[in-house]
Amino acid sequence: MNDTIVFTRGVPPPEAFPVAQLAECVAAAIQSDPAVVLQYGQQQGYAPLRALLAAEYGVPENEVMVANGSLQLQDLLAAHLVRPGMTVLTEQPGYDRAIMTFRRRGARVVGVPLEADGVDVARLEAEVRRQTPAFLYLVPDFQNPAGVTTSAEKRRAILALAERYGFWVVEDIPYRRLRYRGEPVPMLREINPQRVVTMTSFSKLLSPGMRVGYMVAPAQLVAAITKEGEHTYLSPVLPTQAAVAEFIRRGWLQPNIERLKQLYRPRWDAMLGAVRRHLEGVTASEPDGGFFVSVTLPAEANTRGLVERAKAIGLVLTEGQAFFADPDEGPPPDGERFVRLPFCAVTPQQIDEGVRRLASLL
Numbered sequence: 001m002n003d004t005i006v007f008t009r010g011v012p013p014p015e016a017f018p019v020a021q022l023a024e025c026v027a028a029a030i031q032s033d034p035a036v037v038l039q040y041g042q043q044q045g046y047a048p049l050r051a052l053l054a055a056e057y058g059v060p061e062n063e064v065m066v067a068n069g070s071l072q073l074q075d076l077l078a079a080h081l082v083r084p085g086m087t088v089l090t091e092q093p094g095y096d097r098a099i100m101t102f103r104r105r106g107a108r109v110v111g112v113p114l115e116a117d118g119v120d121v122a123r124l125e126a127e128v129r130r131q132t133p134a135f136l137y138l139v140p141d142f143q144n145p146a147g148v149t150t151s152a153e154k155r156r157a158i159l160a161l162a163e164r165y166g167f168w169v170v171e172d173i174p175y176r177r178l179r180y181r182g183e184p185v186p187m188l189r190e191i192n193p194q195r196v197v198t199m200t201s202f203s204k205l206l207s208p209g210m211r212v213g214y215m216v217a218p219a220q221l222v223a224a225i226t227k228e229g230e231h232t233y234l235s236p237v238l239p240t241q242a243a244v245a246e247f248i249r250r251g252w253l254q255p256n257i258e259r260l261k262q263l264y265r266p267r268w269d270a271m272l273g274a275v276r277r278h279l280e281g282v283t284a285s286e287p288d289g290g291f292f293v294s295v296t297l298p299a300e301a302n303t304r305g306l307v308e309r310a311k312a313i314g315l316v317l318t319e320g321q322a323f324f325a326d327p328d329e330g331p332p333p334d335g336e337r338f339v340r341l342p343f344c345a346v347t348p349q350q351i352d353e354g355v356r357r358l359a360s361l362l
């Protein structure tokens with residue numbers, strides 16, 4: 001079908017890329033510092049970029065590591081922290097690639113049910129009492145896949161548990177700066193930096209193809225992950241890191257984020273409106289930013305073979321089950337009822353038509 005509507009990928013559309021500015025910055029970065037940028041080295045990331053990020057977060061430079069995208073940092077972190085038999089906890093539903101990455105490193109990945117304001121803290125406590133996890137992985141701002149933001153109260157409660165039971169909390173925040181309404185909730189690291197690994201990237205603010213992501217964490221952990229990185233890829237990709245540093249130095253990042261928000265806000269608005277209009281009675285998230293709205297279809301809805309049936313009418317959906325880790329002690333999740341609706345790479349017209357098609361299948 002040539003008018004197929006794709007609700008699968010949480011990626012920026014081509015019109016989001018600041019092409020000319022990035023081209024200028026890549027050229028300037030290579031020309032101004034070729035001996036470093038074109039060479040092996042800088043295993044912890046390009047030093048001038050680390051310095052800019054350290055200043056932004058108010059931390060020493062040895063607490064910042066820049067690598068080839070944040071997913072690679074998640075992988076290196078799991079390689080370092082997960083030992084056979086250990087669990088990693090995620091939100092349920094959670095980011096599918098993170099679940100896969102942690103499993104590949106040998107973890108049993110257990111999902112803690114996600115509510116409208118973050119994970120169910122009582123269920124989280126029950127789970128950490130059973131077994132101390134290698135870490136808890138959260139996407140606390142405009143979560144992928146559900147769109148949920150963890151409340152300040154829950155952030156404090158989660159960190160109190162981390163302190164009491166002794167585990168790391170990974171906050172993965174690539175969407176945090178794409179807020180379309182309301183005020184930011186404090187980052188977990190603002191509440192307790194000793195227990196928190198902050199990860200984020202420029203994939204959603206500049207371009208995923210640049211592969212520039214970073215982590216802010218206590219220095220010892222950064223040193224250990226730097227070693228993991230060096231043993232994996234020798235050195236990170238430096239020209240794009242240097243280009244990002246140049247982009248920030250020129251003062252172009254915040255205006256670019258404002259431009260993105262202008263591009264995405266009507267799409268976000270269209271998705272919220274379309275869900276309200278076409279999916280009456282369905283539980284939907286109402287995110288204040290990011291890339292995703294999600295819906296949980298009622299038990300009586302016809303979800304059998306939904307992805308296949310959607311494809312037949314020109315609607316591409318991700319299998320809901322992909323976002324579900326192993327269940328905790330509660331009942332097994334019904335992934336078939338969960339539908340993620342990414343809105344940034346589709347136009348308001350496509351959004352309306354796509355949600356209408358979804359409704360026609362239920």
Ligand SMILES: Cc1ncc(COP(=O)(O)O)c(C=O)c1O
Nearest residue numbers: 069070071095139144201203213
């Ligand atoms: C929550 C989350 N973390 C990490 C990533 C991957 O980021 P990167 O491109 O920096 O590897 C994504 C990409 O969609 C994401 O949604």
